[in-house]
Structure formats: C-alpha cells, structure tokens
Amino acid sequence: MSLEKNGYPDIDEIKNSPGYPGDSRLARGNCIVIECIQEIPCNPCEVACKFGAIKVGQPITNLPVFDGELCTGCGNCIADCPGQAIFLVNKAYAPGKALVAFPYEFYPLPEKDEIVAVVNRSGKDIGRGKVVKVINPKKNDHTPVIYLEVPLELADEARSMKDLSGKKDEQERE
Amino acid sequence: MRVINHPILGKDERKKKVTIYVDDKPISAIQGEPILASLLAQGIRVNRITKKMKEPRGLYCGIGRCTDCVMIVNGIPNVRTCVTFVEEGMRIETQEGLGQWKNKK
Amino acid sequence: MEKQKIVKTDIAIIGTGPAGLAAAIESAKTGADVILIDENAQPGGQLFKQIHKFFGSKEHYAKIRGIDIGQKLCNEAKDLGVHLMLNTVAFAIYDDKIIAGMTSNGTILIKTKCIILALGANENTLAFKGWTKPGVIGAGAAQTMINLYRVLPGKRFLMVGSGNVGLIVSYQILQAGAKVLAVIEAMPKVGGYGVHAAKISRAGIPIFTSHTVLEAKGEKEVSSAVICELDENFTPIRGKEKEIKVDVICLAVGLTPQTDLARMAGCRFEYINELGGFVPWHDENMETTIPGIYVAGDTAGVEEASTAIDEGRISGIAAASSLTLINKRKAEEKILHIWERLNSLRIGSFGQNRQDAKKVLMKARKNPCL
Numbered sequence: 001m002s003l004e005k006n007g008y009p010d011i012d013e014i015k016n017s018p019g020y021p022g023d024s025r026l027a028r029g030n031c032i033v034i035e036c037i038q039e040i041p042c043n044p045c046e047v048a049c050k051f052g053a054i055k056v057g058q059p060i061t062n063l064p065v066f067d068g069e070l071c072t073g074c075g076n077c078i079a080d081c082p083g084q085a086i087f088l089v090n091k092a093y094a095p096g097k098a099l100v101a102f103p104y105e106f107y108p109l110p111e112k113d114e115i116v117a118v119v120n121r122s123g124k125d126i127g128r129g130k131v132v133k134v135i136n137p138k139k140n141d142h143t144p145v146i147y148l149e150v151p152l153e154l155a156d157e158a159r160s161m162k163d164l165s166g167k168k169d170e171q172e173r174e
Numbered sequence: 175m176r177v178i179n180h181p182i183l184g185k186d187e188r189k190k191k192v193t194i195y196v197d198d199k200p201i202s203a204i205q206g207e208p209i210l211a212s213l214l215a216q217g218i219r220v221n222r223i224t225k226k227m228k229e230p231r232g233l234y235c236g237i238g239r240c241t242d243c244v245m246i247v248n249g250i251p252n253v254r255t256c257v258t259f260v261e262e263g264m265r266i267e268t269q270e271g272l273g274q275w276k277n278k279k
Numbered sequence: 280m281e282k283q284k285i286v287k288t289d290i291a292i293i294g295t296g297p298a299g300l301a302a303a304i305e306s307a308k309t310g311a312d313v314i315l316i317d318e319n320a321q322p323g324g325q326l327f328k329q330i331h332k333f334f335g336s337k338e339h340y341a342k343i344r345g346i347d348i349g350q351k352l353c354n355e356a357k358d359l360g361v362h363l364m365l366n367t368v369a370f371a372i373y374d375d376k377i378i379a380g381m382t383s384n385g386t387i388l389i390k391t392k393c394i395i396l397a398l399g400a401n402e403n404t405l406a407f408k409g410w411t412k413p414g415v416i417g418a419g420a421a422q423t424m425i426n427l428y429r430v431l432p433g434k435r436f437l438m439v440g441s442g443n444v445g446l447i448v449s450y451q452i453l454q455a456g457a458k459v460l461a462v463i464e465a466m467p468k469v470g471g472y473g474v475h476a477a478k479i480s481r482a483g484i485p486i487f488t489s490h491t492v493l494e495a496k497g498e499k500e501v502s503s504a505v506i507c508e509l510d511e512n513f514t515p516i517r518g519k520e521k522e523i524k525v526d527v528i529c530l531a532v533g534l535t536p537q538t539d540l541a542r543m544a545g546c547r548f549e550y551i552n553e554l555g556g557f558v559p560w561h562d563e564n565m566e567t568t569i570p571g572i573y574v575a576g577d578t579a580g581v582e583e584a585s586t587a588i589d590e591g592r593i594s595g596i597a598a599a600s601s602l603t604l605i606n607k608r609k610a611e612e613k614i615l616h617i618w619e620r621l622n623s624l625r626i627g628s629f630g631q632n633r634q635d636a637k638k639v640l641m642k643a644r645k646n647p648c649l
Contacts (some may be wrong), residue, residue, distance in 0.1 A: 105181045105182065106181050107180065107181045108179070142181065142182045171177065171178060171179050171180075172175045172177055172178060173175070
C-alpha cells in the first residue's frame with residue numbers, strides 16, 4: 001500500500017475506496033473526493049454534509065461512504081475534516097480547465113489571481129495554477145480553503161500548492 | 175528566530191519586552207517567555223559546557239526534565255532555562271561544568 | 280523550625296493535562312473538594328501545544344483544536360471551584376495519602392482521601408554518534424518552542440520517527456515557517472495515521488521508511504545528519520548512507536508512562552509493550568492496587584488526549600463514588616457509558632491493539648511481578 005510505504009496514497013487506492021464518487025460523476029463536474037482510506041475513529045465529515053452525501057455510521061472507524069449523486073459541491077466538508085483528506089474537483093469548470101479546492105493551513109495565503117505551483121500527493125511540482133478564490137470564514141476555524149484553476153489533465157493529481165511569491169520570508173524575524 | 179505570522183496562532187501581538195544580559199550582552203526578550211526561548215530567538219543554542227569532556231549542551235526535552243539547558247542565572251547555577259521565565263535585568267551566563275554559586279542567598 | 284503547611288482535601292489530582300482536568304471536572308461536579316497540582320506555571324499539560332484539529336466524534340471534541348479543548352477544560356474546572364496549585368512539584372506520596380509538594384515558598388503537605396495520578400508520559404530517546412550536540416531535541420521540545428513560545432530552534436529539521444507525534448510535529452514545523460528535509464522511520468511502514476502522512480507528503484516532506492539516523496555532525500552544534508537505509512534485520516546497509524544538511528534532529532521515538540509517584544506509593548505494575556512499558560495495574564474504575572489511588576491518561580498507558588480525557592472522567596467519578604459523594608449506581612452507569620465511548624476510539628488498525636492491551640492489563644492478577 002503506497003500510503004503505508006511512502007506516506008501518500010496512489011490514485012488506485014483512492015479510486016477503490018468508498019470515498020470516491022466514480023469517474024463518471026467526477027466528469028460531470030463540481031464534486032467532492034474523499035481520500036480517507038484507513039479505519040480511524042473519526043466522523044466530522046458525516047456531520048458536516050447537510051445533504052447526507054457522506055455516511056460513516058457506527059462504529060466511527062468505518063470508512064466514509066460518499067454518494068456523489070447527493071453532492072452539490074458546496075465544499076462545507078473540506079475544512080471540517082481533521083485529516084484534511086477532502087477535496088473538491090470540478091472537471092466541468094471551463095474548457096481545458098478544472099477547479100480544485102483543498103485545505104491550506106500555511107502562511108502566506110495566496111491572493112486571488114495569483115499564480116502558484118500545483119503539487120500532487122507526493123508534493124511534486126506538476127504545473128502552474130491560478131488562484132480563483134481563498135475562503136477563510138470563522139466557521140472554518142483557521143482552515144482556509146483555496147480554489148485553484150488548473151489544467152484539466154491535472155485534476156486527478158492536483159491536491160495542494162506551493163507559494164511562489166517569496167512572501168514567506170516575512171514569517172520570521174530574529 | 176521568532177515566528178511573527180502563524181497560520182493558526184495568528185500574528186505575534188506580544189508587546190511587553192524586557193532586557194536580559196547573556197554573558198554580559200544585552201538581549202531583548204519578551205515578558206512571559208522562558209529564558210531558553212529568548213536565547214533561541216537570537217540563535218543562541220549552547221547553554222552550558224560539560225565538566226569532563228568540555229562539550230556544549232542545549233535544549234533537549236524543553237519541559238524541565240533533562241537539565242541539558244541549565245545556565246547560571248543571577249549568580250545561581252543549574253537553573254533550568256526552559257522553565258524559568260525572563261525578568262528585567264536578569265543576568266544569564268553560559269555554565270561551565272557544575273557551575274559555582276556566585277552570590278550567597 | 281519551619282512550620283509545615285498542611286492542606287486538607289477530598290480528592291487530590293496530580294497533573295493538569297487532559298486526564299487531570301477531566302478528573303477534576305467530574306469530581307468537582309459531585310461536590311468534592313478538589314485540588315489540582317502541577318509543577319508547571321500553566322495548566323493543560325501537552326494540550327496547549329496541540330494546535331491541530333482532533334479526530335473522533337462530537338463527544339470526543341472532534342474537529343476542535345487541542346488548544347481550544349484545553350481552554351474549555353481549564354475554564355470548566357475553574358468554574359467548578361477546583362483549587363489550582365501550579366508551580367508545585369509533587370515529589371512524594373506518603374502513608375495515609377499525604378502528598379508532599381515543593382513550591383517556591385517551601386514544602387506543602389496535602390492530606391487527601393483520594394489521589395488521582397495523571398502524570399503523563401516522558402519522551403523516549405535515541406542515542407547515536409553526536410546525539411548530545413545542541414540541535415538534537417525531542418519532538419515534544421520542538422512543539423513546545425514553536426507552539427507555546429513561537430520560537431524556532433533551527434531552520435532545517437530532520438524528524439526521526441513517523442508515529443503520530445513525528446508526523447504532526449513535522450506539519451507544525453512547516454506551519455511555523457521552517458523546513459523539514461525528511462521524516463525517517465526504522466520500520467518498513469509509516470507508524471502514524473495515513474492522513475497525517477499524506478498532509479506532509481503534499482507539503483513536500485519525503486518519508487523514508489526503513490531508515491535510521493547514524494550521526495549528528497557539526498563542530499559545536501548540529502549542522503548535518505547522516506541517515507542510512509536499513510535491511511530487514513534493521514541493520515544499516517553499508518553504502519546507503521546519506522548526509523543531509525539540517526540544523527535540528529528531532530526525535531519522535533515513542534513515549535513511556537511517567538509513573539514515579541505510583542511506584543513510590545507502592546502500586547503494583549505490569550509490563551505491557553503496547554502501552555509503552557511498565558504501567559500501574561488498574562481496574563475498570565482506573566483504581567490501582569492501592570485503594571484510593573487512581574491513574575488516568577498516559578500514566579496508565581500511552582495513548583492520546585481523547586482517551587486521556589475519558590480515563591480522567593472515569594477516575595474522577597469513581598473517586599467521588601468511593602467517598603459516597605455520588606450515588607453508586609449513577610456512578611456505575613456514567614462509567615459504563617464512558618467505557619463505551621472509550622472503546623469506540625480503541626478499534627480499527629490503530630486502536631484495537633490498545634484495547635486488547637488494556638484488557639490484558641486489567642485481567643492480570645492483582646499481585647503481578649512488580
């Protein structure tokens with residue numbers, strides 16, 4: 001299992017889990033993907049979804065079962081997952097482009113229209129993306145969610161970003 | 175190095191500063207922090223030199239259990255700098271070996 | 280001659296981490312007079328360093344950050360009138376349940392009816408060439424400095440150990456603005472939760488399983504580390520050494536229950552590997568072999584904050600019940616409900632081991648080897 005050996009799951013481990021909505025639902029656009037494939041006691045995702053699309057049940061170590069047909073892509077679950085394992089993938093965003101949203105708890109936060117590096121599950125730089133929006137409402141409790149426009153072919157791999165602005169140097173001081 | 179902007183803890187808004195003296199050098203510290211934090215903020219990582227082999231020691235456990243961070247504070251040796259808070263005018267010295275009492279209490 | 284100050288109370292709790300605070304809350308709810316003792320200047324134990332969101336269910340404070348859970352528990356304990364004795368090192372437990380504490384004003388004696396030991400755990404260490412150089416620190420030390428005091432002990436870290444502590448602290452080091460060059464793990468697979476590993480992988484930290492650290496190099500302080508791949512017998516493979524430029528080597532190699540006071544009080548112990556080593560025997564009420572002395576949290580077996588809170592609650596209710604401050608049947612019902620909640624945490628590939636280990640511990644005869 002890639003997750004246990006390398007520390008990151010490979011795409012097959014994700015696609016074979018009940019948190020994956022299926023290729024056809026994803027192709028239709030604006031849908032969540034849950035990348036939670038280990039039985040750990042945890043269920044805030046179930047509580048977060050107002051549309052009942054995520055089921056964990058009892059015992060709470062059950063893997064979340066995701067019904068893509070009920071998902072509206074509202075993204076409320078993204079910040080609530082303590083494992084930061086939930087993403088939004090919209091493959092119908094624009095011609096040749098997908099919209100991917102992910103939690104991002106680092107400084108600095110990027111700004112709208114900023115160009116950033118797109119990284120995959122192993123942290124590898126796989127291309128460039130444009131920040132569409134960054135939301136950080138109080139209810140997210142310090143877990144901002146970044147909406148990134150990426151080339152469509154990267155939609156299944158794009159899961160985070162790397163700052164290119166150099167603003168990072170403001171984080172510390174002697 | 176101090177963390178000025180933190181994604182969870184927010185911006186460092188602590189204003190109250192004190193001056194402490196480390197091996198006679200004045201250093202700005204923040205009230206409410208332990209001596210060790212003030213030193214680390216300045217990049218000072220050696221707190222004492224061992225008796226036999228004359229080797230440097232510094233932060234290890236950070237919670238007052240291991241004694242690797244002890245220094246002479248206001249003349250008193252073997253003070254755990256990770257759990258002792260800074261005070262205005264405090265005098266701190268790198269401890270050689272087991273240290274010596276410089277003032278009689 | 281100095282006059283010894285003696286304070287009397289119903290329930291004295293040593294340790295104000297999650298277990299101690301939860302025990303204090305449950306005892307105080309029954310009307311017991313409760314004293315909470317801690318050697319530190321602030322309560323909360325390790326909770327105020329846990330800036331990440333917790334797992335579990337709503338009852339376990341899931342998706343709430345450890346720092347906020349700590350604040351909640353502290354406020355609740357204060358509102359219930361618990362007496363907080365900070366900067367007090369409990370250095371002895373004498374006969375007749377007398378606790379001796381050292382304060383800056385001298386010794387204080389606490390005469391109590393019940394004692395709850397919530398002492399937590401100590402970080403394990405790993406010795407290798409150069410490990411005494413400034414720059415080699417415990418992962419807990421890194422967490423204390425960056426999350427409590429907002430200072431970085433270095434800029435380029437190597438994390439040794441991929442259990443939850445190693446993975447979570449690596450993430451927090453990134454949040455503080457420093458770099459983690461690698462997480463290394465001696466076992467052939469990642470020790471902690473996959474989601475924690477995935478988070479740091481996305482952030483660009485490589486995790487090298489079957490690796491160990493051989494040397495900390497540097498003239499006075501750490502300036503590089505030599506790591507090496509291990510074979511299936513955990514032997515470093517010659518020729519597979521790699522030197523990486525780091526100024527901090529963080530050791531996240533496990534925790535061992537802190538149990539000095541339990542030993543001094545005469546509690547009997549069991550050796551349970553999955554719980555971190557020697558653990559004081561306890562029953563379903565968290566009571567040890569000494570009537571009236573209870574244990575809770577990592578002292579009773581290394582787990583996590585969520586289980587510490589629940590064990591603390593059980594010990595608080597049981598102690599109050601033993602003093603007939605709460606109806607016995609009501610206490611039993613409450614404790615049973617908490618056990619159900621505890622067991623819901625102790626399942627799955629990570630938790631089941633610990634549930635089994637706790638069962639083995641509690642089943643052991645009352646007069647074990649030590």
